[in-house]
Amino acid sequence: MSESDYALRERDGAIARIRNAALLDAAFILVYHNTVMSTYPHIDQALLADIFDESEAAAALSTATKLLNSTYDLGKAYLAGRFTHEDCVKRLEAGFPGFGRESYEKALSYGCFQAR
Known part of the structure; x- marks a missing residue:
C-alpha cells in the first residue's frame, strides 16, 4: 500500500x-x-x-x-509528574464537558506530544 x-x-x-x-x-x-x-x-x-x-x-x-x-500546559504538567493521567482527564472533563473518554485521552496525548 x-x-x-x-x-x-x-x-x-x-x-x-x-x-x-x-x-x-x-x-x-x-x-x-x-x-x-x-x-x-x-x-x-x-x-x-x-x-x-x-x-x-x-x-x-x-x-x-x-x-x-488547551492541552499543552496540561501535557507539560503530566510529563513533569505534577498530575496523574486520571487527574488530567478529569481536568479536561471539567473544562470541556460532554466529550467521550477517547476524545479526552487523545487530547491529552496531543498535549504531551506538543510539550516534549
Missing part, C-alpha cells in the same frame, strides 16, 4: 467514525484529524453540517478546537 493510499484510508476511517459519533466527539475527531494528521488529506468541516444541525456543528467545532488547543 502506498503512502497516499494509507493516508486516504486513514481519512476515510476518520469520516466513518465521525458519522457514528455523537456531535462533540464527531467534531473532535475532525479537528484532531485535520490538526494532528495535517499531512493527510483534510476532512471538510461541512461534513458535520451534513450530519448535524449547522449551528450546533459550528459550535461543536469551536469547542473541540479549544479542547485540543
Whole structure:
C-alpha cells in the first residue's frame, strides 16, 4: 500500500467514525484529524453540517478546537509528574464537558506530544 493510499484510508476511517459519533466527539475527531494528521488529506468541516444541525456543528467545532488547543500546559504538567493521567482527564472533563473518554485521552496525548 502506498503512502497516499494509507493516508486516504486513514481519512476515510476518520469520516466513518465521525458519522457514528455523537456531535462533540464527531467534531473532535475532525479537528484532531485535520490538526494532528495535517499531512493527510483534510476532512471538510461541512461534513458535520451534513450530519448535524449547522449551528450546533459550528459550535461543536469551536469547542473541540479549544479542547485540543488547551492541552499543552496540561501535557507539560503530566510529563513533569505534577498530575496523574486520571487527574488530567478529569481536568479536561471539567473544562470541556460532554466529550467521550477517547476524545479526552487523545487530547491529552496531543498535549504531551506538543510539550516534549
